[in-house]
Amino acid sequence: MSPHEPTLPDEWELVVGLEVHVELATRTKLFCGCANEFSTDPNTNVCPVCLGLPGSLPVMNGKAVDYAMKLGRALGCEVHGSVMARKNYFYPDMAKDYQTTQYDKPTSMDGELVLSDGAVVGIERAHIEEDAGKTTHIGGGGRINDAMFSLVDYNRAGVPLVEVVSRPDIRTIDHAKAYVNELRDILLAIEVSDAKMEEGSMRVDANVSVRPVGSEELRTRCELKNINSVRSMGRAIEYEAQRHVDLYNSGEAPRQETRHWDEDGGRSTPGRSKEDADDYRYFQEPDLVPLEPSAADVAAIDASLPVLPAARRARLADLSGVGPDVLSTVVERGQDGLALDAIEAGADADKVLTRLQNDVAVDDWSNLTPPLLAALIRMETSGELTATQAKQVLSDMVESGGDPATIASGRGFEAMESNELEGLVDQLIADNPDEWIRFTSGDDGEQKKMQGFFTGQIMKATNGQADGRAIAQLLAAKGS
Secondary structure: OOOOOOOOOOOEEEEEEHHHHEOOOOEEOOOOOEEEEOOOOOOOOOOOOOOOOOOOOOOOOOOHHHHHHHHHHOOOEOOOOOOOOEEEEEOOOOOOOOEEEOOOOOOEEEEEEEEEOEEEEEEEEEEEEOOOOOOEEEEHHHHHHOEEEEEEEOOOOOEEEEEEEEEEEEOHHHHHHHHHHHHHHHHHHHOOOOHHHHHHHEEEEEEEEEEEEEOOOOOOOOEEEEEOHHHHHHHHHHHHHHHHHHHHHHOOOOOOOOEEEEOOOOOEEEEEEOOOHHHHOOOEEOOOOOOOOHHHHHHHHHHHHHOOHHHHHHHHHOOOOHHHHHHHHHHHHOOHHHHHHHHHHHOHHHHHHHHHHHHHHOOOOOOHHHHHHHHHHOOOOOHOOOHHHHHHHHHHHHOOOHHHHHHOOOOOOOOOOOOHHHHHHOOOOHOHHHHHHHHHHHOOOHHHHHHHHHHHHHHHHOOOOOOOHHHHHHHHHHHH
């Protein structure tokens, strides 16, 4: 991963912490028996408990607690005894005017998330809370201040969440994106959430500030909301960081506030002044008992965890020399088991992984078994098939299955004799003297361009049966 820096002057450094809200994939809500479902008719999955009506009492969803602890342990957090608290605020997305969450005693604390390039982002806490309802403001550009009226759907109110709060350890936009993608991969691996940002089951708020390079100061941050994709998050962080630099350069300073990201306009707009914890008047929820997981509970959760994406990438890295992007792609698609078995069957590890990354970007690759993939890779590395031919055979194997040797024979693929290929190269040089002079006497860019020209012509003449590496070797030898 090559870190993408925001377009900031050299003397400024980006500082980002992320708050990721993850809806847990339980059957029911956090404190009641209402269905935890996406996209039902408004205000149909509600009851007196999730609406906070007088006389109703919450009952904790045990499966949600298990999922929350499982996520915490997957992030390397310590799991503690915890209590639920009431977070008081006035806003119509919660009918009871408070959110039940965790405050000073969260379930999970002090973890870390390791990115594919080895960078480490600290996890401050991963706490349990209930989701709020969805408010739609009609008129005034969809903002509450200028709206004619607002509609509230409480179906989402009470859905179990874990809020994963990172430390402000992120310094590049690419690392922010990688953090969200890695967290999503972990959620899918441990099966506690579907992590669909497009459906709101995974939502990201970005706390952005800047500081002079070399400083350890944490300056005033702004919290970006309304981010609905990883791409939008990158754009929002870049815009907000530059806005902070412009304010400092003009002798001003940003205010601590929430800001809403306008994807169409490519800018953030002010929301509300960011409250401090005291403003929410937290106090312990009197209707719920403390959560006290035992050592045996934590041990059982640890035993249930699958091999996580970072460990799966490391296992492949030990066997190959490919870059982290290749490893990440193969693991994200769940193809690492196929790769490991094919490598164990004798296939070249680097070739297996690059073939999977480049040529098996499909949802269904069940026709591709490890022995067949290994057989194909051996045919390519031995020279029986060219790279182009191997790619075509692999496409047939993914689509319909079958033995690679049989498919290659049916397509008429045969390795070209070296003297036949050399004769074609000599003829092509004779037919294109100007291009040959440009290849032999041009700069690196010109030589690369002309090599592509000669290679393309030979591939066209041989219907793709020539070996690209052999062509490159012949051109280099004849041009030296």
